[in-house]
Amino acid sequence: MPLDWCPFATKRPIVSDNFSVGRDGQKVRAVVLHIAAGPLSAVFPTFNNPARKASAHFCIGKDGTIEQYVSVNDTAYANGLAWKDGQWYNPAGKVVQPTWQDLVPKVNPNLYTISIEHEGYPADKWTEAMYDANNRLLLWLAEQFDLTYVPRRTLIGHYEIDPVDKANCPGPNVEYARMALEVTVWRAARKFKWMPINDRAALYQFAQANNLGYPQTDEFEFVYDGKTYVGQVFNLGIVYARKGDWGNIKWVNK
Numbered sequence: 001m002p003l004d005w006c007p008f009a010t011k012r013p014i015v016s017d018n019f020s021v022g023r024d025g026q027k028v029r030a031v032v033l034h035i036a037a038g039p040l041s042a043v044f045p046t047f048n049n050p051a052r053k054a055s056a057h058f059c060i061g062k063d064g065t066i067e068q069y070v071s072v073n074d075t076a077y078a079n080g081l082a083w084k085d086g087q088w089y090n091p092a093g094k095v096v097q098p099t100w101q102d103l104v105p106k107v108n109p110n111l112y113t114i115s116i117e118h119e120g121y122p123a124d125k126w127t128e129a130m131y132d133a134n135n136r137l138l139l140w141l142a143e144q145f146d147l148t149y150v151p152r153r154t155l156i157g158h159y160e161i162d163p164v165d166k167a168n169c170p171g172p173n174v175e176y177a178r179m180a181l182e183v184t185v186w187r188a189a190r191k192f193k194w195m196p197i198n199d200r201a202a203l204y205q206f207a208q209a210n211n212l213g214y215p216q217t218d219e220f221e222f223v224y225d226g227k228t229y230v231g232q233v234f235n236l237g238i239v240y241a242r243k244g245d246w247g248n249i250k251w252v253n254k
């Protein structure tokens with residue numbers, strides 16, 4: 001079961017009238033991106049107003065702030081469509097023809113999507129802080145729901161669901177392919193144990209000075225005679241030192 005609340009988001013739960021508990025048996029299939037058409041500060045009051053019947057799971061500010069309003073295991077109301085008489089209708093009651101090809105026939109997409117609002121307006125270019133926060137959130141969601149991001153399939157804009165009234169949500173400058181690739185890189189890299197042991201890259205510099213070629217591994221730790229060492233394999237030898245004793249590096253043949 002995915003965690004309800006993202007541990008690095010600011011938790012701001014909203015009134016229960018504006019979301020549904022659970023997902024009626026549906027599984028999350030995609031993350032849908034939105035633009036708030038206003039400041040971050042206006043989002044919580046809107047979603048917490050029982051008269052509005054509106055919500056998203058998250059909003060990201062231009063400074064990288066992440067707020068969460070609804071548990072990811074509950075249904076927010078940002079991506080709604082209703083199926084009636086063989087057609088999809090948007091919340092304003094207009095017939096729409098969604099371009100998202102993974103809609104579940106006749107089932108409201110709110111039940112199988114995560115929604116992320118973003119501070120600002122459709123014409124804005126997102127700040128780097130916003131991309132970074134968005135990517136960190138996408139990575140966390142990928143791990144909760146085992147999502148692999150593919151633009152237009154598992155990572156979409158609101159316009160793909162409602163091309164009539166939301167054609168400009170989140171706007172033309174949003175770089176879906178960049179996000180999908182960057183999050184995929186992060187996810188792949190997290191499978192390895194990161195070892196930021198030697199902040200001066202002393203083993204690497206030693207190997208270069210001694211013509212040992214390029215690194216073939218990360219740095220790794222080992223213990224000998226009760227003392228911790230750090231090693232790293234290069235093309236032509238294995239470089240090692242007592243941890244912290246970066247002025248006294250040695251190497252052996254492979």
Ligand SMILES: [Zn+2]
Binds near residue numbers: 034158166169170
């Ligand atoms: Zn939207």
